[in-house]
Amino acid sequence: MSTPADTMKSGPRGRSRGTRTVIAVLYAVAVPVVLIVAWLIWAGVSPQIFFPSPIAIAEAFVNTWLGPSLTNDVIPSLARLGVAIVLAITIGIAAGTVIGLTPWLRELLEPVLEFFRAIPPPVLIPVFTLLMGITTSMKLAVIVAGAFWPVLLNTIDGVRSTDSVMTETAQSFRLTRAERLRYLVLPSAAPRIMTGVRQTLSIALIMMVISEMFNTSSGLGYRIVYFQRNYLIAEMWSGIVLLGLVGVFLAAVFTFVERRVLRWYHGIKETERA
Amino acid sequence: MSTPVSTPVTTARRRRAARKAILGLLGVLGFLATWQLIPMMGIIDERFLPSATTTLARLGELVLDLEFWRNVRRTLTYWALGLAIAVVLATALGTIVGLVPFLRRATHTSVEFLRPIPSVALIPLVILIFGIRTPAALVIIVYASFWQLFIQVLYGVGDVDAVARDTAKSFRLPRSHRLRYLILPTALPYFMTGVRLAAAVALILAVTAEMTIGVPGLGNVINLARNAGDSPTLYAVVVVTGLLGLVINLVFRAVERRVLGWHQSVRGEVAL
């Protein structure tokens, strides 16, 4: 969200580059630092049961997640999440491209897809436990089944709205089918697809956590509920922090990939603004 | 045929709409038939996947049951309350933060860190604090839907066209007029998108909260049906949640289209 306007504003004040970097860093860390310090002081002045001090949480974090739990809970959970995300995105783009490029198929499936998209993904968890039992493949399948809808529907929309002049250009230069897909259809749908991917990531994370909260004996979601039921407050908080970090990590990876894939798109946006 | 000019328009459009409706109906029928055949042919046991007719019959029974409607109302109450709180908070905070460059810069990292936290991670915490009661569910719903709208409002008020802004300045429009005639119309499409996304997310989290926290509502019915091995009810309620989601999506999309009628860049299928 750093807009070019921000940098332009600080430019003409005539500050040196170094000073500007320092100011930027201050802006970035000031609020989080103030919040954490306030929490520290508050926890010191009047200890709260449900809000342990950040130090206690940090200790619990190291003790809980960097021990055997790392291999028992954290890594399996994150591995499932990663595989499920890759599957969801791949299936979504592949199916979305086929459906988006085939008008009759699109019209045939549209109402059904609209309905499935509207089902709140977490209700799929009891359904899938019923169908598949509590297995790793079920945990994987339920994340994919809940999370691939945004990519699918955005790909359908993106693929069908390819610009008419661009399509005619491809026709007149007799590009092959594969070339049209690679150089025209998919790139022009990419902004929509990335919008879908962003939603898919957050749903996948939610699904991973909830699917582990019940009827299981390992995984991140299970651990956090376990800590809560046993009043291990600092440990529970450390679990929330860990999930938060996973979310932030996914968002960071997404932003990095999106900047690269849609460099042209953001470039156009900036040119239009100027 | 008294109006020869407009008749072909309507027939052509009607034909396309009819084709779409028929294909869509075929799709739904095909889906129902598949659903019916899979358990009938024994591909999946009827205990795990009750057939379409069994499920719909159960749905028919539920519709006559007052308790079912109470549960629908509970879920929708969580949804509406959570969404309303999120909309008020996100609009107010989003506008203030978006319009004040200092706040915008100062909160940037905090927002980028808080937003991706999955709200379901907070479920254990809210159970501890509030117990198995309404506020616990509301916190989860509000947290998730707040960010959807907050980000949109933030973008929206920041997206004012440079030329339009300079125009307003050169005519020395007072602050209130700039807000009313420049910022509000610019931010409106973003706001509508944000509300639509927030409404969808709020329903997901309402059902999730009922399932995971255990507050009463459709999500809780799903849990109970699952534990009792009552798969027809389980599937019937899943269908109901889907229909609720569908209605919410359609309503909010229709509202968005109405409000933004002047704004939509609707490009129809190219008629060569």
Add this chain to the structure above:
Amino acid sequence: MPDTLLEVHQLKKVYETASGPVEAIGDISFDMRQGELVCIVGPSGCGKTTLLKCIAGLLKPTAGTIRLADRPVTGPPESMALVFQEYGRSLYPWLTVRGNVELPLRHQKMDAAQRSRLVDDALEAVGLEHAGRSYPWQLSGGMQQRVAIARAVAYHPEVLIMDEPFAAVDAQTRADLEDLVRALHIERGMSILFVTHDIDESVYLGERVIVLSTSPTWVQDDIAIDLAPERDQITTRALPRFTELRTHVYEQIQRAKRGEAVRPQA
């Protein structure tokens, strides 16, 4: 080698629109020889773009035939390149300038070095040898249209078709681009079919100007432009002969607009 490159014979196009059939093109016939630069002018809305799309194989004519190098046109022909008016939508924003020029060559049987040579040569021909790594949207409108022209040049078509290519650029850029088209024609011997609504442009560029009537369109006049092949924005446009030709085309179009012209019986 047959002298006739492009042959349009009794072309007719009727659109089935939502408000009933609309006859866009009534009956168009003309020939174009190898190495010619032919301009097509007509009043606005006379179906110029429809005609081009038919010739380019993007639209199916209702009746009549189009032959390019003695082969009937049924789909987009191999040996034809198009330059669209909407350069912004015809160039792919996710590809660099080089990528755009190279794209139509990708499926042709040639090695990378040869392809690279063709791209370099085409970029040089339009004066963009330094801009290969830029993206189209980083360039001005005139430069973007140069990229589209380079893409067509690199394709080595037998005929280059340009659909009001300079309608959306400013006057000075337009003059430069006109000279570029002349240069491509003279130096590389390219056959060019150039559609425009600008009378001056058609006379300045063309060796022949075909005047179209209003819709339903037919060929109202076919004028040979007997100006010297070496043309110059200042001196050529100042020639008395230029003014005469320009006036002639102008009158024809005015007649077409008033509907005075009589449709020739085929």
